[in-house]
Amino acid sequence: xxxxxxxxxxxxxxxxxxxxxxxxxxxxxxxxxxxxxxxxxxxxxxxxxxxxxxxxxxxxxxxxxxxxxxxxxxxxxxxxxxxxxxxxxxxxxxxxxxxxxxxxxxxxxxxxxxxxxxxxxxxxxxxxxxxxxxxxxxxxxxxxxxxxxxxxxxxxxxxxxxxxxxxxxxxxxxxxxxxxxxxxx
Numbered sequence: 754x755x756x757x758x759x760x761x762x763x764x765x766x767x768x769x770x771x772x773x774x775x776x777x778x779x780x781x782x783x784x785x786x787x788x789x790x791x792x793x794x795x796x797x798x799x800x801x802x803x804x805x806x807x808x809x810x811x812x813x814x815x816x817x818x819x820x821x822x823x824x825x826x827x828x829x830x831x832x833x834x835x836x837x838x839x840x841x842x843x844x845x846x847x848x849x850x851x852x853x854x855x856x857x858x859x860x861x862x863x864x865x866x867x868x869x870x871x872x873x874x875x876x877x878x879x880x881x882x883x884x885x886x887x888x889x890x891x892x893x894x895x896x897x898x899x900x901x902x903x904x905x906x907x908x909x910x911x912x913x914x915x916x917x918x919x920x921x922x923x924x925x926x927x928x929x930x931x932x933x934x935x936x937x938x
């Protein structure tokens with residue numbers, strides 16, 4: 754079982770870096786069942802690092818990134834709390850602008866499609882960082898802004914499949930959408 758520390762975000766006054774873990778546990782369950790075997794994994798918008806922690810425990814070499822550098826302090830604290838090997842961390846602004854291309858066999862993110870502008874940022878980051886033959890999975894609780902994500906990724910040459918996972922939120926049935934993104938062959 755993964756434990757974590759959370760904190761409110763200075764940017765929103767809400768719980769953007771932590772608090773409600775949103776779609777991360779659904780994607781985390783999927784990652785936990787996939788042996789990493791030392792493969793490179795990039796988490797975009799890591800928040801408190803739940804996906805990176807699960808991935809590292811499953812044997813991936815995880816790199817956690819977030820727009821807010823203070824989030825990486827929580828990733829390191831959570832790695833120590835869970836006795837997971839130290840994770841690498843970087844500022845998303847660096848990862849998004851780097852010239853590095855196709856270096857991650859696995860890219861993941863949860864709850865990053867909440868603003869319209871993030872659709873392009875995430876699609877661009879995938880185009881720069883997903884290795885040929887790699888897979889990206891983006892989890893979202895069905896926000897209206899996320900509906901454009903698949904089309905935007907297809908514009909970059911990706912194939913996108915969406916898997917709706919039923920969940921219960923606050924006692925009500927709901928769903929998390931998992932966008933599986935791969936390069937067109």
